[in-house]
Amino acid sequence: MADHHAPPEPAAGSERGATAGGPRHVLLPLALAQFICSFAGxxxxxxxxxxxxxxxxxxxGVQTAITIFLLVMAALMxxxxxxxxxxxxxxCFQLGLAVYGVGALLSAFAPGxxxxxxxxxxxEGIGTALLIPPVYILATLLFTGVTDRARAFGAIMAMGGIGAAAGPLIGGLITTAVSWRAAFVFQALIVGLILLLSRRVPDPLPADPTASFDVRGTVLSAVGLIVLVTGVLAVDDDAWLAxxxxxxxxxxxVWFFRSARAMERAGKEPLLSTSLFRNRTSNLGLITQHVQWLVLMGVSFVxxxxxxxxxxxxxxxxxxxxTAATVGLLASSLAAERFARRRAQRTLITAGFVLTLGGIVVLLAMTGGSASAWASSPGLFLIGVGLGVMLTPSVNIVQSSFAEDEQGEISGLSRSVSNLGSSVGTAVAGTILVADPSHAYxxxxxxxxALGLLGLAAATLLPGGQSPNAGARGAAGAGG
Known part of the structure; x- marks a missing residue:
């Protein structure tokens, strides 16, 4: 594997080297990439x-297009x-941007x-699956200190959350001022800007053209996830088919995991190492990630x-x-670095779920009792604050639970789980709402x-004293 090579100095060898590029040269294109992908969702x-x-x-039909986009990301991440x-x-980062840009332009001129x-x-889904894993791998490798990594993930997740929360506002402004097609031109322009900025992003590890690639595992994992979410979408039409x-x-x-274990026993390298699932802390963190994006995208669609x-x-x-959700998410995401220094990650993730669930309750209570659309603002603000508080620590706790040689795999798994949450959230919420919008809200x-409560339960089981980069010092054996 390429990641077994020692990173050259000073890119990832020291905190000083990691931050030498600074946010302007390294972090900006990575954060913008996460922003545009979340915006598109x-x-x-x-x-x-x-x-x-x-x-x-x-x-x-539009819901299907949204869900397929999220599903392609999840299946190929x-x-x-x-x-x-x-x-x-x-x-891979630059190739993903190019594919994404072509998709955005094609969408802008779509006749049907x-x-x-x-x-x-x-x-756009394929492009996102190619460009997002490198964002988190590069951030993990280039920002090695506790504070620096928390700042990097905080900025990236803040931009991702803002993209998801501000997507409706920016999309609404562009659609009303010009047309919905212009929103895709906007995406293409941002992607072009990121491509220019990415020229100065270093790659701390050399590529390994001889690295194996599990084609069978790729097909099985992609097909399994697609069939699973298609079943969720089919619930409204045919319960038995679903x-x-x-x-x-x-x-x-299950076949995919059995195939991976068989390859490992034969001394071969599968698409996803089964050892990734032996880390209890990471598993719980992945659950919280999945539920966070499920709730965010589900609430946004509904x-x-x-x-x-x-x-x-x-x-x-x-x-x-x-805008209320965007403001709340931005405020709490930008405070991620300060939160990381003062509170355990379990505390932040748990508090985030409590605030988010409280926001849903407020949203339902105030919207149902008022004819004003602005009654939605307090609930949306609380949801934004809650999600902003927990997005960064959830990513950090998963990425930092593994060493450099496993960053490619865990980054792909982490983003796949998050995007699967986005697609399931849209599918579940949309299926219920489309059936009868006036009564199913x-x-x-x-x-x-109710699904958010599952995330809260997982958060309470996380280790109480987990520091932002505990895993980077060898937490691979910390799992149960």
Missing amino acids: SNMNVMINDISEDLDTTVQ IPGGKLTERHGRKR LGVLILGNSVL AGLLAAGALIL VAAYLQVVRGYNAIETGVIF AAAMLTLA
Whole structure:
């Protein structure tokens, strides 16, 4: 594996070297990349009516496009992380940006839903799966100190959270001022800027063209995840079909893990090492990541659809209402470094879930008792604050639980789990809401709250004294 090579000095050998590039040269393109990918996952929520009318499709058609985009990311994120070993982190990062940019431009000129799905859901999804794992691998390798790594992850996750939360506002402004197609041109322009900035991003480890790549594992993992989420989407149409798809998806994933174990016993390198799942702290952190993005994207879709379909608000009005969540998320994310110095990561993640669940309760209570759309603001603000508090420590606790030689795998797994949460959240919430938007709003939000409780339960089981980079000093054996 390429990651077994010792990183050259001073890129990752010392805290001084790690920070020599500074946020301007290293962190800015990485954070912008996470921003645009998260933006793409949520900005279409405020374009539901515009896209469906322009392309002569339905709300469910737009939801399908959004879900497929998130699902492609989740299905290919693990292989994307693995490819960084063979082709290099920087090269995969730039290739992903190029593919993403082509998809954005194709979406901007899409004559129908099929081409939109090809550009937005497939090409942008593939591009994201290639470029996001390098973001977290590079951040882990280039920022080695406790404070520096917390600052780096804080900035990246803040931009990711802002992209997801501000996506409706920015998308609404662009859609209202120009058209929904201009929002994809905006994405292409940002991607072009990141490509220019990425030229100065160093790759601390050499590529290893001889590194093995598990094709069978790639196919099994991708197919299993796709079938699983398709089963969630099918619940509203055919319960028996949905049950069959869910069971089939689960069986394919079991086959994937059995195949990985068989390869390891034969001395071969699988797509994903089964040893990654022996770290209890990391496993709990992955659960919290999954639920965080499930709640964030689920709430974003449900509230955006409710405001447009039930209340009749346009794209910009819907986006403005989401500003409350953006402000809350931005404020708490930017304080990630200070929080990391003062509080244990379990405390931050637990507090984040409590605030988020409280925000959902406030959102339901105030929206149901008021005719004003601004009644949604307090609840959305609390949800934004809660998510901002816990996004960074959840990523940090997972990435830092493994050494350099496993960063490619854990980064891919971490991002896959998060994006799977995004796709499941959109699928679950959208399936409930699309059935009857005027009455299913509360049911969808309560379902998201119930799933949020699972994340809270996982957070309370995390080690209480885990420091931001405990795993970087050899936590691979810390799992149970």
